[in-house]
Amino acid sequence: MTGAIRPLVAGNWKMNGLTAQLAEAQSVRNGLGAPPPVDVMICPPATLITPLMLTLKGSGVLVGGQDCHSEPCGAFTGDVSAEMLADAGATTVIVGHSERRAMHGELDRIVRAKAEAAHRAGLIAIVCVGETAGERAAGLTEEVVHRQLAHSLPDAATAANTVIAYEPVWAIGTGLTPTAADVARVHASIRERLQARFPGEGARMRILYGGSVKPSNAAELLAIDHVNGALVGGASLKASDFLGIVAAYKA
Numbered sequence: 377m378t379g380a381i382r383p384l385v386a387g388n389w390k391m392n393g394l395t396a397q398l399a400e401a402q403s404v405r406n407g408l409g410a411p412p413p414v415d416v417m418i419c420p421p422a423t424l425i426t427p428l429m430l431t432l433k434g435s436g437v438l439v440g441g442q443d444c445h446s447e448p449c450g451a452f453t454g455d456v457s458a459e460m461l462a463d464a465g466a467t468t469v470i471v472g473h474s475e476r477r478a479m480h481g482e483l484d485r486i487v488r489a490k491a492e493a494a495h496r497a498g499l500i501a502i503v504c505v506g507e508t509a510g511e512r513a514a515g516l517t518e519e520v521v522h523r524q525l526a527h528s529l530p531d532a533a534t535a536a537n538t539v540i541a542y543e544p545v546w547a548i549g550t551g552l553t554p555t556a557a558d559v560a561r562v563h564a565s566i567r568e569r570l571q572a573r574f575p576g577e578g579a580r581m582r583i584l585y586g587g588s589v590k591p592s593n594a595a596e597l598l599a600i601d602h603v604n605g606a607l608v609g610g611a612s613l614k615a616s617d618f619l620g621i622v623a624a625y626k627a
């Protein structure tokens with residue numbers, strides 16, 4: 377963990393969660409007890425942002441969106457703008473998740489426009505980067521991640537408005553994780569790039585690790601240098617698992 381950086385543990389519910397799922401969020405709220413030494417966030421489907429915000433009100437647990445359009449409003453059927461997420465109670469939005477990149481053809485320039493939209497709306501952007509299994513096998517991990525960082529991050533990114541999530545695509549939802557040494561190497565290289573491009577800010581930007589984080593591996597992953605928290609998919613759907621990950625910071 378990097379000394380002065382306050383970690384963030386963010387749960388991405390993806391396209392999971394009807395109203396009944398709010399009970400899990402209530403259990404997260406109840407189970408946290410004393411305020412944890414980290415920021416805790418849940419990113420539900422857009423339909424649950426407002427009810428989740430009401431469920432968590434006063435708890436300190438933050439609410440985020442999973443994606444946004446780059447425009448504030450207009451003829452974009454089915455899309456949700458950053459302003460709408462903010463209006464609904466979100467403080468943050470994930471952009472460039474690998475599922476969006478792969479299934480919706482989101483290129484780096486689109487991710488960048490979405491991050492800029494998040495900033496315009498006063499939201500923190502969690503910008504996701506990460507290599508595929510094929511890219512990893514070809515020894516291209518750093519090259520891919522550096523390219524995504526270069527083209528997906530707005531020039532106006534600061535430690536306050538931007539979080540990076542390093543998520544190896546092959547580790548998402550598979551139960552596989554990189555070795556601690558691999559995570560350390562990639563996170564250190566991300567830190568170097570951030571410091572070079574954003575003097576004064578890059579040293580303080582949070583870099584989350586994401587990909588099959590669960591209670592049993594959280595302590596090891598979250599203790600790695602330049603790992604400033606986690607982006608959690610599957611394990612965020614069950615309060616006990618999510619709390620088990622947050623608890624890695626109390627250990």
Ligand code: PEP
Nearest residue numbers: 548549586587588609610
């Ligand atoms: C994710 O999709 O961001 C993710 C990290 O998923 P999981 O934790 O399920 O691997």
